[in-house]
Amino acid sequence: MKPDVEVLDDAVSLAHTAAQLIVDRAKASGERFTLVLSGGSTPKAIYRLLAQLPLRDEIPWAAVQLFWGDERSVPPDHADSNFRTAREELIDHVPIPAANIHRIHAELPAPEAAAAYEADLRHSFGSVALPRFDLVLLGMGDEGHTASLFPDTTALDETQRWVVANYVPKLHTDRITLSFPVINNAQEIVFLVAGAAKQEALGHVLYGQHDELPLPAARIAPTNGRLLWLLDRSAMPLTNH
Ligand code: 6PG
Numbered sequence: 001m002k003p004d005v006e007v008l009d010d011a012v013s014l015a016h017t018a019a020q021l022i023v024d025r026a027k028a029s030g031e032r033f034t035l036v037l038s039g040g041s042t043p044k045a046i047y048r049l050l051a052q053l054p055l056r057d058e059i060p061w062a063a064v065q066l067f068w069g070d071e072r073s074v075p076p077d078h079a080d081s082n083f084r085t086a087r088e089e090l091i092d093h094v095p096i097p098a099a100n101i102h103r104i105h106a107e108l109p110a111p112e113a114a115a116a117y118e119a120d121l122r123h124s125f126g127s128v129a130l131p132r133f134d135l136v137l138l139g140m141g142d143e144g145h146t147a148s149l150f151p152d153t154t155a156l157d158e159t160q161r162w163v164v165a166n167y168v169p170k171l172h173t174d175r176i177t178l179s180f181p182v183i184n185n186a187q188e189i190v191f192l193v194a195g196a197a198k199q200e201a202l203g204h205v206l207y208g209q210h211d212e213l214p215l216p217a218a219r220i221a222p223t224n225g226r227l228l229w230l231l232d233r234s235a236m237p238l239t240n241h
Helices: 011-028 044-050 082-089 110-125 196-207
Strands: 004-008 033-037 064-068 070-072 135-138 163-168 173-178 188-193 226-232
Touching: 004 011, 011 033, 011 044, 011 135, 011 188, 011 226, 044 082, 064 082, 070 082, 110 163, 110 173, 196 226
Parallel strands: 004 226, 033 064, 033 135, 135 188, 188 226
Antiparallel strands: 070 173, 163 173
């Protein structure tokens, strides 16, 4: 299924569009809204918008169950922690119950952190073949990774586990990440991509149909859900401006 692509003028309008989408989905969700946050820097502006009026008071925070798509193998107060970013820009400013926050305990050795997070997911979603998140936010790296599914890493081949530890040689570090089957089982997946550094990878992912080995971001394809790319104009491949 061809993904929906919406091109916004700049990163600010991308953030506003994404924040409004999240609010709309949360309001429409009823008593439980399972939201997966992405890491990196792009989502920061979105989290800030959700943490302030008017949007903050439009979200039924008691219904929001907050998860992460991936985490760096660092403690939650580390500068690289995706949890820390979300806590500083969002969680500390909104009335979300602590029990609704499903942090990846990345202070543990990565395999233990992955196992603990999967146990939390299984507790939260019950005895299902795969969890079905209402909304998964994803970013994309300059080389086409998404979540912590990096090119040429073992996590790309995971078909059974929901969460895996993934050693990333180019970063000389472990990551913890949702696997493709879990992400692709979501109701809705929204990529948030901004900046000229993404042009080349985006050209392959969105328009490189015949790539020998598709980039990880190109392997995001919901089995029964919606895929939306929110891009800012500077990220668009030059041939498609
Ligand atoms: C991470 C992310 C990763 C991120 C992309 C884009 O932990 O780094 O989950 O997949 O979304 O690298 O990052 P930027 O938004 O900083 O470009």
